[in-house]
Amino acid sequence: MGVKLRVRVAGVSGPALALEVPETCTLAQLRQKIAAKVLADLPGWGPGVAESDVEVSLNGDEDLGAAGHNESATLRACGVTRGDLIRVKRREGSGADVSAAGGHAPAGNVPAANESRSVPTRDETADEMRRNAAEAAERRAFFGAGTGADARDPEVSTDDARAAVPMELGTDDEPPPPPKKPKADAEDARRLLLPSALRDALFVNRGSTASAPTSEDASSSSSSITLARDDAALLFIATHAALLETGLVRVSGDDDDDKIVDAFSLPAGWRESASRTGAYRARYALEKFQGKGFACLSVKAQSPDGSTLVVCGGVEGGGTNENARVALLDANDWLSTRSTDVASDVSLCYGRFADNEKLRGSWSRLKDSFASRLVDDARVFCGLPPRTPGLSALPDDLKVAVLSRVPLDDFKTLCSASAVCREMRFAADADALWQTRFEARFGRDAFLREKARRENKVNKSNRTVDSYDHVFRWKSAFAEATVEARREALRRAREAAELAARAARFFPGMPGVPFNPGFGDPRVIPHGPPGYTPGITGGDYDLYPGGGRGFGFGGAMPGFPGGGTPGFGGRGYAFPQPDGGWPLMPGGMPGGVPTPTPGGGLGNGRRGLGRGRGSGFPNPNDPPMPGWDGRPRPPGAPDGDGFL
Secondary structure (H helix, E strand, O other): OOEEEEEEEOOOOOOOEEEEEOOOOEHHHHHHHHHHHHHHHOOOOOOOOOHHHEEEEOOOOOEHHHHOOOOOOEOOOOOOOOOOEEEEEEOOOOOOOHHHHOOOOOHHHHHHHHOOOOOOOOOOOHHHHHHHHHHHHHHHHHHHHHOOHHHOOOOOOHHHHHHOOOOOOOOOOOOOOOOOOHHHHHHHHHHOOOOHHHHHHHHHHHHOOOOOOOOHHHHHHHHHHHHHOOHHHHHHHHHHHHHHHHOEEEOOOOOOOOOOOOOOOOOOOHHHHHHHHOOEEEEEEEOOEOOOOOOEEEEEEEOOOOOEEEEEEEEOOOOOHHHOEEEEEEHHHHEOOOOOOOOOOOHHHHHOEOOHHHHHHHHHHHHHHHHHHHHHHHHHHOOOOOOOOOHHHOOHHHHHHHHOOOOOOOHHHHHHHHOOOHHHHHHHOOHHHHHHHHHHHHOHHHHHHHHHHHHHHHHHHOOOOOOOOOOOOHHHHHHHHHHHHHHHHHHHHHHHHHHHHHHHHHOOOOOOOOOOOOOOOOOOOOOOOOOOOOOOOOHHHHOOOOOOOOOOOOOOOOOOOOOOOOOOOOOOOOOOOOOOOOOOOOOOEOOOEOOOOOOOOOOOOOOOOOOOOOOOOOOOOOOOOEOOOOOEOOOOOOOOOOOO
């Protein structure tokens, strides 16, 4: 892994550019990389800038080599660390002519080439700098199309083709630029914000058409319009660029026409093939492991509706389709809804992509979730360790062993781990983790019943049992049992609430006084004071439960209908015995106990008033009433008018 630095060029607005250099990068190597990767595309610098003309500093004033460091000194020795901002400007007094910078000017343009090139100053406005950058990009695109850059000879390298194109012309010999629209300026400025790999892939593949071109000049312009309006093709180019930036290279097929003329080029006729077969196809390999016997990745993409691209990739010969990687690209996340009815140049494709923040997020997700995983699959197939070691790079048995350290009552951690990626979900859902949690949560008996049921189901399906697989689906069993337990708890809570509501309606209590204090569960129907049993109190209430409040207001306690007049005895029941007493039971009461006389009472008072024992007004004319056993009571009994 290299050291990532930020580079800002004097006179160029916008965010700082990212540059990655080796860990042991020297000062001379830093100047070379800045000149080749940063200054080559900037107006006023060009690809032929001399390294001695590049001044690098941390504070913008003092060059890093001015403090006694020679060009072979490392960046660490110069005080440069990871993430530092490197400020770049042209060294004062340096030659700024094209011939000194590399001699790219043609022989017929020597006077114009020897003239000093315009150097951007701090007084230059942002609009002027964007306009200059757009014009330089347009000139490169114009001369690239004129020299047949899309139909290069396979024997000619990319550097040779670029060297044959004059990147900087004299002021008098420059073709007059076409009138620029503000919208085109914005699209060219947006091109600089695209990822470098995506920018190069769009530039190289802009000439790919879905139909046979009529002429070379017409192909360059018409294909740009066609490509800019094809959302699926733009999304596939973005996928191709992400794979290349991650560390893969495209490999050619068996077809002789499929020759790799550029590192960022797609297979010849890739759009025509998609129109015939309905899918885009390309093959990739690791940069250092190309050829027969090494891993080759096959990528296939289809668009079901024209605005969504489904990409599937995997190692050829790497097993079943379960090992394939799938990515879903939505045009709403990558492309903008800008109108495409503008000038037919390459900037039209650049302008189709979304704003910087939205595009960068989609670009990072595609690389992390699809491209990087394909690279790791290819490395594992070749016997190499994954590029990004970590928990996800461990074998499945070690992943399960690590996750088994999670406490049994901690379910959220396993569920969170299963939501990270597909590899972690496979490990976090293993039966070895969830069958122990099922037994700890729901008991041994429930575990054995569920295990027998699931083993019977697996035996019927003839599936191979793997302790780290999901054959028994113990996580699903745990989830189903948890849901059922929650439903049962809610049902019991509802029943308890309904029971309490019924008790409150039957026997409402006073505010602040609980139901049935000191006697049983207060949620059940109250039964009176502690120690009280309805109907079993002794005395006259065994036969006459009508005492108490009287006057039709019921008995004193629940279980005694009551309703008689004041005093004990007398009219206990208004129905069926208006005069009180219990009705005659044929055969006596249970156990052979005789019943009292029908309509009879136990008191000696007047029956009409319903007075009974203890009324204080005895009537000597009334004969004594029979006792509880039906026998007449003799006068002068030891207990007066009480029971015998």
